[in-house]
Amino acid sequence: MSPITSSSSAAALVATSPKSIVIVGGGIIGVCTAYYTAISPHFQAARGDKITLVEATEVASAASGKAGGLLALDWHGQATASISALSYKLHADLAAEHGGEKWGYRTVDTLSVTTDLTERTKRKSPIDWLPEGTVHHSRPLGSQKTTAQVHPQLFTRELFRMFLERPGTGVVYGSAAGVALEGEQAAKKLKVLNRESGEPSEIPFTHLVLSAGPWTGTLSKTLFPPASSSLWSSSSKKLNTNAKPLELAISGSRAHSIVLKTDRKLTAHALFTDMTLQDGDMAEPEVYARPDGTVYICGASDNEPLPKLASQVKPDPFSIKLLHTQASALTPEFSSEKSQTIAEQACFLPISDRGRPLIGPTALPGVFVASGHSCWGITQGPGTGLVMSEILLEGKAKSADVGKLLP
Template structure:
């Protein structure tokens, strides 16, 4: 064992970033046999955006700060799918991606770009991505799968509980212990020497609670609520993701995103708002008016989403996207304290960037440097 090998690494957050970090730490060749790894989640794995988002992946849609991480993570998705049969386990597949403009107030003379879109509805269509640059996963299934793989490794565990405080070793200002409240309300304490905060939209509040305003206040991540519905159609739809700009028959507008999945369901999302972030993922609930709007838009887009075509409503839901106040994700070592790391604020790209974030954090913690991607502009 290396002299400075971590004894106990704690990851707070059971979303795709936290789970990916736990998995890549547990399977890293530089991990010492004695290093224990614990994943602490407040409710259940994939309880928030990682369980309710669409799972759309894009390789080259990103700004300079996240371009390298995103491309690496996109390819990592493909590698993991090949290694673990992701097609069957979590619905991985590459897709075509289109931007379409529809207007129900006037008939289009253009032919429909897809057989399941109504003739005369689509006024313009252009490609945003192909099977080489865009793909999809079912994010909850992905996160649950790699939680299982993490727990198959030695000296790993998953605990359900809410972190309440962090104690630092006064001699070297490194993590000493984290107190948490277990799911049955008991107060518990974990002795640790490394900490990863990957709590999604709760990262900002938790960081201040654990690290104080001077350090934790710089890890400002908030939540923005987005809504979605999942519909199962009688017709199997093509492997296509749509980004739409719709004008309805009554003149109202909308921009729902529509992701056809290989299991016969279609994920349709949009209608975000600024409802305050609740204290836990278990308290998240959708706005019924926003859900109603998505159903209206889906039915206007294609008859396959109508009751007449016997569409089945699988889910009506909401989640909070983790948005960093500074406008780009927080990935790396936290300044002002030793042995504390963060992976959060990935906004709508959390599923694309999640595995890559876990991989680079594992490298940083166990090797002391990142090899797989340039995250220099994401340093907390």
């Protein structure tokens, strides 16, 4: 094939060449990217376009299945303000179009609450399920116009189901283990080890998206090291030593949470607390009441090493016990006598060394990244997915400004 020498011929290639898009990671970012790419008018299954989602364990098995699900319109810095506003709107649009009650979508009032169990106060409690005499201060952080919530696992899996209903889509369960590089370092195939058997298979691609949450950093080094057995040629079966390395500085930070089922119906509130416990200890759990009658409570993160797979993530028993203590201290409604424990869990948040997500093309042709959203992955998921679909299919982001988020 002769080289492309003009922008018009490049545009023609984009318009006519079938695309084989492979997305690694079945969390909210990968699933949203797959979904919005599949419904784009620029994706044409009839032409031969394909999207394959590669997931090592189960869809929404990591942070996207264990996060709190708070959505915030305007809590974001300059770099992510545009994509967050877009995403907040897309969450509302998806709920209106597809029945958001299926994944617990609703708007909420969000409060900062200061409690002190060592000294009673005469201030009236701002919420009827917080006991009188304990709330010393409260202030609004968001209203039902600016904050909302979803159940992240239900949302991600419903969007995944809708993705698979589209023509030209599919999923492969297995771990990405290598790439085949053919000519001038253009990656052509992804090597995947089957989740059950460990047997390898090859998935051809024109576009590869790395969206593996906190595993994105290690994945980039696995697929694109300077020289490794991961770099192989499907034709010669020999090591391709001309490949450029790719190292994305994204790691994980473990956070704990519990989910309780309460006897009492809770109002639509999310709480950011500053607690002084009876023994004088301080705590700052976040509390999200859900429409299904459960309440999600999460605490501080730690530096536990990231395991190889999401299925290997385990909570620390002491951290879980601490959350139960803090929850029952906040209100008797969360005590073991008045609530049932539904889940005790941990997940790793994807942390970028830049303090913001990485969204867009990498230095390697045909290789893209969408990861590193920290605690804002649920809020920013749909916006990231839509922008990534534009980058993949049209060559640039159109719906949001991601200029400060480029890898």
